[in-house]
Amino acid sequence: MRRVAGHRCGYSRTSPFIRFARKAGLGDPTLCEAIANAERGLIDADLGGGVIKQRIARPGKGKSGSxxxxxxxxxxxxxxFVYGFAKKERANITQDELVTGNA
Structure with a gap:
């Protein structure tokens, strides 16, 4: 896990998420925006146990299909940030994947 320091929001990312974000073109400002929204109470889905799901806009696009x-x-x-996926590739993760962390 890599802690990203020196930014307006501190967060960590797992290695799989780092690869996903790099491939998707998601930079620090975009990830900080997702955390800032959560801090303001704008959480897209609270999955329980301290796990949330946030929509993240594709660079230059809206959030709906991103x-x-x-x-x-x-x-x-x-x-x-532990796992990321494109909405067009899968609708969601299953309950088993959420519990085991094998999404």
């Missing part, structure tokens, strides 16, 4: 990210989140304390 990306989804699973984030381990505790307000003002922790944000760890």
């Amino acid at each position: 990306f989804r990210a699973m984030i381990l989140y505790k307000r003002a304390t922790r944000a760890v």
Whole structure:
């Protein structure tokens, strides 16, 4: 897991998420926006146990058909991006994938 420091929002990313974000062209400002929205209470889905799902806009596009990210989140304390996917590639992850972390 890599902690991204020195930015207006601190967050960590797992290696699989780093690869996903790089491939998708998601930079620090975009990920910070997702965390800032969560801090303001704008959470797209609270999956329980400190896991949230946030919609992340494709660079230069809107959020509706873009990306989804699973984030381990505790307000003002922790944000760890653990999994990301394109909405067009899959609608969601299953409950089993959420529990085991094998999405």
